[in-house]
Amino acid sequence: MLSVTPIPALSDNYIWLMRQDTSPEVCVVDPGDAEPVLRVLEQEGLTLGTILVTHHHPDHTGGLPQLIERYSPQVIGPDNPGIEGLTERVGKGDTCRVMGRRFDVHEVPGHTRDHIAFFTAGIPPLLFCGDTLFSAGCGRLFEGTPEEMYRSLQTLAALPDDTLVFAAHEYTLANLRFAQAADPHNRDVADALVEAQRARNLDRPTLPSHLAREKRINPFLRCADPDVRATAARHGSTDTDQATFTTLRAWKDNF
Template identity: 90%
Template sequence: MLSVTPIPAFSDNYIWLMRQDTSPEACVVDPGDAEPVIRVLEQEGLTLGSILVTHHHHDHTGGLPELIDRYSPKVIGPDNPSIAGLTERVGDGDTCRVMGRRFDVYEVPGHTLDHIAFFTAGIPPLLFCGDSLFSAGCGRLFEGSPEQMYRSLQTLAGLPDDTLVFAAHEYTLANLRFAQAADPHNQDVANVLAEAQRARDLDRPTLPSHLAREKRINPFLRCGDPDVRATASQHGNTDTEQATFATLRAWKDSF
């Protein structure tokens, strides 16, 4: 059985730790900081066998040099020369094996041009999506276009509904407040906001989410919904679902 737990880092990052009860070997995803990873590994008596990297931003890669020097793990990530220490470069359609599981790689540009996501089938399926898909939101477009991000999210939305979504930031409350503005008649959004607020009041993570839930509450996955399009039309073009996405993303940037 593969278990996944969050290692908080910085103000709102999660470094995801994968482990199995039958082995001391662990894997981490997007280690922006080495110190909290080392602390958890030592506390739990684990060793770091592999690292998955979704994109090149420093808050996802900053811990690589120290972790590589200390543990010599396999490091799997996108083919970007700015990411030092990669031992395996992967892109769309590739697969890799981590913790005895096969992971499928999806290119999901938008937040950055090199962004990838890692998906493994199972019970339940697991998705490590970095800063592409968030609970009730999606990443800012630092390098890619709205069209690229829209297509990337559609790709992820095509995964099984029971997929657990492990995003890299605790942005859920802020995203849900925007979702309420964009989709004001959606009772699911109100219910999940109350649930997320209770979790944060207890200092608990709101992640992982479920893909089925994201399809009900995430306005960026609901660009074809008449209510979302009607609300977004007050802020820009909604002639197509892709145009609606671009309008929502621009609105969220200044929300």
């Protein structure tokens, strides 16, 4: 069995740590800071065999130099020459093996041009989606277009409903407050907000989420819903699902 636990880092990042009971060798995803990773590895007697990188932003890559110097791990990430230390560059349609599991690589541009996500089937399926899909939200468009992000989210939404979604930031409460504004009659959103607030009050992560749950509470995955479209229409075009997404994303940027 593969277990996944969060390592909190920086102000609101999660560095996801994958491990198996049968081996001290582990994998981490998007290490923006080396120190919390080193602390966990040393405390638990673990060694770092693999690093997965979803995109080039420093809060996802900042820990690479120190971790590479210490452990010389395999480092798998997007084909971006700006990310130093990669041992394997991957893109759409590629696969890689991590801790005995096959991971499929999906290109999901929008937040950045180089953004990728890692998905592995199994019980349950696991998705490491960086800053593309958040619980009840999606990433800002720093380099890509609304059209690219919309297509990227549709790619992820097509994965199995029981997929566990390991996003890279603890943004759930803020995202759910926007989801309430965008989808005000959605009881699932209201319930999720109560649940998330309870978790944060106890200093517990709200992640991972389930993809099926995201389809119920995430307005960026609900652009075809009549209620979401009607609310978004007060802020811009909703002629198509993609136009609705574009309107929602612009609204969220200033929410």
